[in-house]
Amino acid sequence: MEGTDDYYRQAAQETANTIEGYYKDQDGWQLVKKAPKDVVIEYKHSTCPGFNGYLYRGQSEYNCPKEVLFEYVDPLPSPAPRLRWDKGIKSIEVFRRLDETHRINLTSTNSAAMGLISPRDFVDVVVTIKADNTISTCGVSVNCPQCPPKDGYVRGWNHHCGLMCIENPQRPQHSKLMSFIQPDIRGMLPRSLVDSAIPGSMMDFFANLRACLREDGKLVD
Secondary structure, eight states: TTSSHHHHHHHHHHHHHHHHHHHHOOOOOOEEETTTEEEEEEEOOOOOOTOOEEEEEEEEEEEHHHHHHHHHHSOTTSSSHHHHHTTEEEEEEEEEESSSSSSEEEEEOOBBTTBBBOOEEEEEEEEEEEEEEEEEEEEEEOOOOTSSSTTEEEOOOOEEEEEEEEEEEEEEEEEEEEEEEOOOOSSSOOHHHHHHHHHHHHHHHHHHHHHHHHHTOOOOO
């Protein structure tokens, strides 16, 4: 039943399974951006029902353990590090904790594309998954009547999204970060504007994370 803890957990599990499928999928990806430090951004048409946009995949290597990498990307409010470096996010609130691994986040974004895209907010159920060689945070937007849109924000919708911190078995102190996103930011915006803004914002995401890790002395030689 929508709005129950079981409903949110089921949505989170479906998303975790979907992200695992995206991780294994090597077919049909098209390169959209590539930068120094091996940052690669690719995309393909989303298969989410009712969404006529793209699924984006970004990845880069970082010379730090996966546990450190996950600490910096996990979408949590301060004092967690995410808000210190992610310039696209204005605020993160844990609206409700379901258990140790599941929660509902309310995330507000800054404007984007030189102000052409106004601020958005998203209500997502988020799950943390730890395995032998990976730590992941996966999320998907959910309907939550107790959390109406904020004044001055357009309520967006995140289709299955996730961040995977993957250990390099040959170099245990090095990790790969993979990001999968397919946001529907809604509002009266041309699709072309949204599609042109997302790859650049993903490049900034990886670069700003690297700069923060370096500043904090978390990158090893």
